[in-house]
Amino acid sequence: MIDPAPRLVNVLLVEDDPGDVLMTREAFDEYLHNRLDVVTDGAAALAYLRREEPYTDAPAPDLVLLDLNLPRRDGREVLQEVKADPKLQHIPVIVLTTSQAEEDVLRSYQLHANAYVTKPVDFEGFIEAIRQIDHFFVTVVKLPGR
Secondary structure (H helix, E strand, O other): OOOOOOOOOEEEEEOOOHHHHHHHHHHHHHHHOOEEEEEOOHHHHHHHHOOOOOOOOOOOOOEEEEOOOOOOOOHHHHHHHHHHOOOOOOOOEEEEEOOOOHHHHHHHHHOOOOEEEEOOOOHHHHHHHHHHHHHHHHHHOOOOOO
């Protein structure tokens, strides 16, 4: 049996570190070919997800990659608001952060994160982590509305 072509998904990256944004873009450009939109703070993430100005024409993301340590609105606050909003709570949110603190892991899952991934520090490890996330959420699991 031939596997169907993987579906294209819209991914929202919420990340304020330019280096991590660049590495994620490279992973998507080179290996993944899904749509990647980026916002750099928590307030912008919520505006994007709610399609508020200036994001009124933004596509609804199928997956969110969320850093915890963000300006304006912390990633934990973003996660809490997304998972409390009936219009957004179905969107899988993957916490993608440098924090290995057990309290961050526990709090993220208490706030209903779909996964918690600690960012590898080396480029190859980072790219592989992004590829694994993409593979699992694009190829293996069924996303809502797809």
